[in-house]
Structures are given as C-alpha cells and as structure tokens.
Amino acid sequence: MTILTSVASLEIDELTKTYGRTKALDGVSFSAGRGVIGLLGPNGAGKTTLLRMVATVLAPDSGSLRLLGLDPADPAQRIDIRRRLGYLPQSPGLYAGFTPFDLVDYVAVLKEHTDRDWRRDETRRVLESVGLADVMHQKIRRLSGGMKQRVALAAAMVGSPDLLVLDEPANGLDPDQRLQLRSLLSQSSTVLMSTHNISEVGALCQSVYVMFSGRVRFAGTPAELAGLAAGRVWEDDSQDPRAIRSWMTATGAFRHLGEPPAGAQVVDPTLDDGYLFLARQEHR
Ligand SMILES: Nc1ncnc2c1ncn2[C@@H]1O[C@H](COP(=O)(O)OP(=O)(O)OP(=O)(O)O)[C@@H](O)[C@H]1O
Ligand SMILES: [Mg+2]
Incomplete structure (x- = not known):
C-alpha cells in the first residue's frame, strides 16, 4: 500500500542490499511526505540498513532513492541532500x-x-x-x-534539517526526555525513525512501516496496524490453548491472539496486538 501525499520527501524504489548470504534488504519500496514515519521490525529486519541508505551513508546494490526530490547516487545532488539532512546512527x-x-x-x-x-x-x-x-x-x-x-x-x-533520519532515537532516554523528544520531533518536517518502542509509534507517527527479513510487510497508519488484530484479541482468566499467542497482563488476566472461541470476551486491539499478529503471520 502506498500512502498518498502531496510532495514526497522520500521515494524509495526496490532497494536491495546483500551481505554475503544475508539479504539485508530484499526489494524495499515506499514513498512518504512530511511528518513522522516510524519503522518497526525485529532485530536484523533491515531497518538500520535502510536508514543508512536514506542518510546517504550506504549505497544500495540495486534500486533507487529520491530524497527531498534529489538523487543521492549523483555526487552533486548527494551534497545538497547532506546539507539538508540530519542523521542519528544506531551507535553514535x-x-x-x-x-x-x-x-x-x-x-x-x-x-x-x-x-x-x-x-x-x-x-x-x-x-x-x-x-x-x-x-x-x-x-x-x-x-x-x-x-x-x-x-x-x-x-x-x-540547523533544523528538512529530513531527519533517526535510528532508535529514544534509546536510553528517561521518560521525561522521551516526552521531550516527542514534542521536538512533532515540530520537525520529515522524520524517518526506527524504534522497538511501539507506543512511541502510536504517540508520534503519522505512518508506520513494518519490516521483516529485508521486506516491508505493512504500510499504513498506526490505527491500521492495530486494526490488523481487530476481532482477534480476547481476554480470559485462564490461558486458552487455542490462541496463537497468549500472555499474562499486569492485572493477572490472559490476553489471547487468534480466532476467538464462541462467547469469548473480545477486546479492542492495541498497536502491540497488531504488530504481534503481523509477526505471527510472518513466521507461520
Ligand atoms: N556491515 C554488515 N556486514 C554484514 N552483515 C550485515 C552488515 N550490516 C547488517 N548486516 C546484516 O543485515 C541484516 C539487517 O541488519 P540491520 O542492522 O539493518 O537490522 P535492524 O533491523 O537494524 O536490526 P536491529 O533491530 O537489531 O537494530 C542482519 O542480518 C545483519 O546481520
Ligand atoms: Mg538497527
């Protein structure tokens, strides 16, 4: 799915990158306009590899990018992009x-x-x-x-860059500073950020991409990600073996993901539920 926007700040087309036998990126495409874009996915999914390409640090094996309307493969345009870009690496x-x-x-x-x-x-x-x-x-x-x-x-x-590329920016920040970061980012023009903190995505991002094994498996709004698990989450006092995933919540109840049995107490899905449902489908 493509998110339609008036001016695309990021246009990414069929990017690939292989390290030895590992396909770090296996045909990643999307386009996005202004706003905060979240990138989710398990360890090794390819998020950092993609962010390094958008930060013009790493060139793809194949595929193309346009950043702020410019082509990073062209040396002169790459310099123009770098003037307008801010990058936070995963391990600065x-x-x-x-x-x-x-x-x-x-x-x-x-x-x-x-x-x-x-x-x-x-x-x-x-x-x-x-x-x-x-x-x-x-x-x-x-x-x-x-x-x-x-x-x-x-x-x-x-310098208030037009494009901010942030690899796990909230890493190590205390709750106060996380909140502060949220308000800073919501004032920035285009932000592409990876995170393992799903609630960060719900609070900040207009769009979200979920990667697995070098591919984008979901593109949409945070609400649409949560919606993947609509009608598929129920709670009960005891664990239900029919669930594809179940876990105990802070209240001691069990939350289940899967096809709810008749009479089950179906609850509204959260972003975590949507993500877990997607991850589960990926590993089937
Ligand atoms: N320089 C490299 N040399 C060899 N393999 C690499 C290199 N960089 C990344 N990889 C491999 O590419 C894949 C994607 O790695 P990447 O760092 O992009 O994942 P990630 O989604 O950022 O993971 P994490 O959540 O742990 O930060 C992994 O299998 C990783 O081992
Ligand atoms: Mg990473």
Whole structure:
C-alpha cells in the first residue's frame, strides 16, 4: 500500500542490499511526505540498513532513492541532500574528549554553517532543546549514557534539517526526555525513525512501516496496524490453548491472539496486538 501525499520527501524504489548470504534488504519500496514515519521490525529486519541508505551513508546494490526530490547516487545532488539532512546512527560514535558544545558546533561546521555567531546560538538552542544546557561545556566522557544519546540527537538536529533520519532515537532516554523528544520531533518536517518502542509509534507517527527479513510487510497508519488484530484479541482468566499467542497482563488476566472461541470476551486491539499478529503471520 502506498500512502498518498502531496510532495514526497522520500521515494524509495526496490532497494536491495546483500551481505554475503544475508539479504539485508530484499526489494524495499515506499514513498512518504512530511511528518513522522516510524519503522518497526525485529532485530536484523533491515531497518538500520535502510536508514543508512536514506542518510546517504550506504549505497544500495540495486534500486533507487529520491530524497527531498534529489538523487543521492549523483555526487552533486548527494551534497545538497547532506546539507539538508540530519542523521542519528544506531551507535553514535562521539568524540569523548569534546564537550557537547564543541561537538555540535563541529557538526554545524561540517554542514557548512560559516557564521560563527549563528553557529553559537544554534548550538546552544539544540543543546537546550534536549535538556543539556547545564552540561554543554563538560567533557562528553563524563556524561551518562542517556545524556550522550541526547548529544547525538542535538548533533542530528542542528540547523533544523528538512529530513531527519533517526535510528532508535529514544534509546536510553528517561521518560521525561522521551516526552521531550516527542514534542521536538512533532515540530520537525520529515522524520524517518526506527524504534522497538511501539507506543512511541502510536504517540508520534503519522505512518508506520513494518519490516521483516529485508521486506516491508505493512504500510499504513498506526490505527491500521492495530486494526490488523481487530476481532482477534480476547481476554480470559485462564490461558486458552487455542490462541496463537497468549500472555499474562499486569492485572493477572490472559490476553489471547487468534480466532476467538464462541462467547469469548473480545477486546479492542492495541498497536502491540497488531504488530504481534503481523509477526505471527510472518513466521507461520
Ligand atoms: N556491515 C554488515 N556486514 C554484514 N552483515 C550485515 C552488515 N550490516 C547488517 N548486516 C546484516 O543485515 C541484516 C539487517 O541488519 P540491520 O542492522 O539493518 O537490522 P535492524 O533491523 O537494524 O536490526 P536491529 O533491530 O537489531 O537494530 C542482519 O542480518 C545483519 O546481520
Ligand atoms: Mg538497527
């Protein structure tokens, strides 16, 4: 399914990438416009591989991309894309001897922001927006894990890029900072982000793609993902062996996924239910 949008920020056509015998991407296509786009899928599904291509770090073996209307395979257009792109890798390598201020300022230099005063103000702005005002002049090696993640986020966001590519951005963030991240991202223009946190997708994303084994198996809205499990979730005091999946909830009841038996207490599906239903079909 294609999500129709007025101007496509991302047009991705039949991307493939093979590492040895592993097909990391096996014909991935989609197009998306402005807004926050979520990428879900199990470990090894190909999310990071896809995000690295959108970040122009990795070229596909075959297939094509258009990012902000430009072609990253063309060196001149690739430079134009990079000027307008912010990227948070899954494991950002930060210079531990730098301060957050120096690091974000350095990234701004790489993005060809030559006005020193503008850079200073912008560096402060993004570091304040991720709650690092107090530590911006301390060495990065002295910061906590979640703070380091926020330094990397600030570096991705410097200059308010038109396209933000974020690989598990909420990784290691405390609940307060997760909320803060949500409001930051909802103000950005186009964001493509991977996450293992399904509730993040429900709270933030206008569209969601679910990948399994290098392919996109679902494209739609978060509500449509939850809707996959409509009429297929029921709760009971005891475990039902007829369910294809069942798990105990916080209240001690059992939640079941599958074809509900007659008289079952069918409940509204959540995003998790939709995702689990999809994953189950994938592994049948
Ligand atoms: N540089 C590489 N060399 C060899 N294999 C790789 C390389 N990068 C990725 N792969 C393989 O490609 C597949 C997809 O990996 P990828 O990192 O894109 O998954 P992912 O969806 O991001 O997973 P995770 O949720 O664990 O981050 C995996 O089988 C992985 O082992
Ligand atoms: Mg990954």
